[in-house]
Amino acid sequence: MSTFLGMPAARDGRGPSPQAAPGTLSGIGRPEDPLHWGASFPDAARAALDNGQLRRNLGKATSTIRAKRASVVGEVPDWEALRDAGSALKTDVMARLPELLETLERNVTARGGVVHWARDAAEANRIVAGLVRAKEADEVVKVKSMATQEIGLNEALAEEGIAAVETDLAELIVQLADDMPSHILVPAIHRNRTEIRDIFLERMADAPPDLTDVPRELAMAARAHLRRKFLSAKVAISGANFAVADTGTLAVVESEGNGRMCLTLPETLITVMGIEKLIPTFDDLEVFLQLLPRSSTGERMNPYTSMWTGVTPGDGPSEFHLVLLDNGRTKVLADEAGRSALHCIRCSACLNVCPVYERVGGHAYGSVYPGPIGAILTPQLTGEKSDLPYASTLCGACYEVCPVKIDIPSILVELRAREVALAGSSPDTADRVWKAAMKAASYAMADGGRFRRAARVPRLLRAISRNGVIRRLPFPGSLWTRSRDLMEPPKQTFRDWWAEREDGR
Amino acid sequence: MTDTKAEILARIRAALGTDGGSAAPAGATAAAGTVPREYRSAGEHAPGSxxxxxxxxxxxxxxxxxxxxxxxxxxxxxxxxxxxxxxxxxxxxxxxxxxxxxxxxxxxxxxxxxxxxxxxxxxxxxxxxxxxxxxxxxxxxxxxxxxxxxxxxxxxxxxxxxxxxxxxxxxxxxxxxxxxxxxxxxxxxxxxxxxxxxxxxxxxxxxxxxxxxxxxxxxxxxxxxxxxx
Structure with missing residues (x-):
């Protein structure tokens, strides 16, 4: 059943060993580089498409969450105004990043916190491991965090003899199965209830032997398992959804209460945060706390949001460390065309609407950041040559749902053009990736709504034209423009022109 | 200031073109302070109604x-x-x-x-x-x-x-x-x-x-x- 999960995963010798998946329970192993692992996209996509169970799990999950999101977004009368504000706020943050980071540091420090700066993953991991060792702790509890996934913190701590316990239910499932997350929000989306029960029975020592696969029972088994750890942990590690520069306030948005446990009970809290997570003022939370939950889980508000400002004597941790992480973010920032990828608030709405993601799942992208946002963020963060920009049909659905209006399709086109120009092109690879993406999404062309979105492509092409002429198309169009120029497409598609003409009658 | 902090801030300034080494790109600073706030700042009903x-x-x-x-x-x-x-x-x-x-x-x-x-x-x-x-x-x-x-x-x-x-x-x-x-x-x-x-x-x-x-x-x-x- 798990041809995909057991797939050999070596890429440039950096992936986990192929024998990491002996049975149906074990996942794909923990890679050395969380931003670059597994088979190439077309190989991984093909294997995923052959895995019926995976496709059923993904199809059910993404269609459910799409419907929930559409329903709760539809009831907000000023949704577009909130998106405009969110987008502008993030643009403002990037333009003033040095000033805002120093303001944040000053405010966190004034309230008794300690701020650390980390240039890359290794430096961040060293800082965190040093802080944990100083507390003489050999176990830490963790709140789900993309930043710590990205830097491979758990593996780095393990090398220092420190066990990092994931406390989010899905992250716990992924960790117990020695697997990798396949979705930003629901990392175990590729597992169904029966698989999860089997993982608990085999890997969780205190799981009740008569455990069934009813989700409530599984959640209660996790509650019992983690309760003791919460009550005794000395150190907790978290990420952050937002950091408010002008007050020094950090915010974590969650559902289960594992976040509150970690942020409240241990004596020491260490938060690892990408430098792009800033927002300028406390009032700006009013924008993002409306955009994020509805886009992410499709809820009006997530069950729990915690906000803390440094240390509050007598309430919560007595020691607070904030690690500010670069790890490639300044490379992304330097790219005027691609820097808006840093605006991402990790809601994962773009994954749930993507016809390619829905069919191939998160692992095919070989990065902790999968889906459309991963296809632009991963190659920019690593600065490495990547085939991920081709893992899209450019249908434009990701842009339509993005709460901060990141124009993912345009960035994909730009990255493709650059791959071709800089790398001297590798048409074979690009061709394989593009075909894999198109195969995954072939149903788009059988559906009127999706096809309308695909009609966005000509408008994207306008973005790369000069004086009405396109001299170099991204692959596969480059095969055409290698020997001829292409005229810029008209501003309107025929469909749009026809609709307007009919409306005007 | 730690060396690490100085280096990260320098990288950011270089990325934004605000390090003095090159002209600031149009839009980088102009964008600041122009956040549209057309969204509702309050509801139409009074608290407690x-x-x-x-x-x-x-x-x-x-x-x-x-x-x-x-x-x-x-x-x-x-x-x-x-x-x-x-x-x-x-x-x-x-x-x-x-x-x-x-x-x-x-x-x-x-x-x-x-x-x-x-x-x-x-x-x-x-x-x-x-x-x-x-x-x-x-x-x-x-x-x-x-x-x-x-x-x-x-x-x-x-x-x-x-x-x-x-x-x-x-x-x-x-x-x-x-x-x-x-x-x-x-x-x-x-x-x-x-x-x-x-x-x-x-x-x-x-x-x-x-x-x-x-x-x-x-x-x-x-x-x-x-x-x-």
């Missing part, structure tokens, strides 16, 4: 929270009922309250309920709290549109741990504390932004298994919201 209260109740029920609406005179009797021991196996109940909670609220509690008081100066341990059945707190503000209650750690709401570890949370909200929209609540909380804030929208929940929602994971599995007018 019937429309707003009905909306809050609708949202809370949707989250599987238990909602009670009582005049202030009936609050003690209701609280006594909500924290009373419910099973024969556990003939005594226990409740923790923050030291600043209005004493009248607990005036009708039965002899079969042990009341523990918690404060920043005399905190109960996590293990102590784990043995306690329920917690009663006040709230700072509630948001009707999202079904959210916010605690800010003041003496009538207590340390964050007390509303987290016990399995039943009874939260008392005054009608005039209920606003319609998120911006109204954020601006109110922004007057004291350094207070530890907990935003609660229904009981703890997970959708991690096939996106099936399960209420009650690590936080209190039962949330009672008592609306007092």
């Amino acid at each position: 019937d429309v707003v209260l009905d909306l809050l109740i609708d949202r809370l029920v949707d989250y599987k929270a238990h909602v009670h609406r009582v005049p202030v005179a009936e609050l003690p009797a209701l609280l006594a009922r909500l924290v009373a021991p419910t099973t024969r196996e556990a003939p005594r109940g226990s409740v923790v309250v923050p030291h600043g909670l209005d004493g009248d609220w607990l005036s009708a509690l039965g002899d079969d309920v042990d009341v523990r008081t918690d404060s920043r100066d005399a905190p109960l341990s996590a293990a102590d709290l784990d043995e306690i059945d329920a917690v009663v707190t006040a709230a700072r503000v509630a948001v009707a549109e999202t079904g959210t209650i916010v605690l800010d750690g003041e003496p009538d709401q207590g340390r964050r741990a007390i509303s987290l570890v016990p399995d039943v949370h009874v939260c008392v909200v005054r009608a005039d504390q209920v606003v319609q929209t998120v911006p109204e609540a954020v601006r109110l909380l922004g007057r004291d932004p350094a207070r530890p804030l907990t935003w609660i929208s229904g009981p703890s929940a997970t959708s991690d298994i096939e996106l099936d929602r399960v209420e009650g994971v690590h936080g209190p599995r039962t949330l009672h919201v008592v609306l007092v007018s």
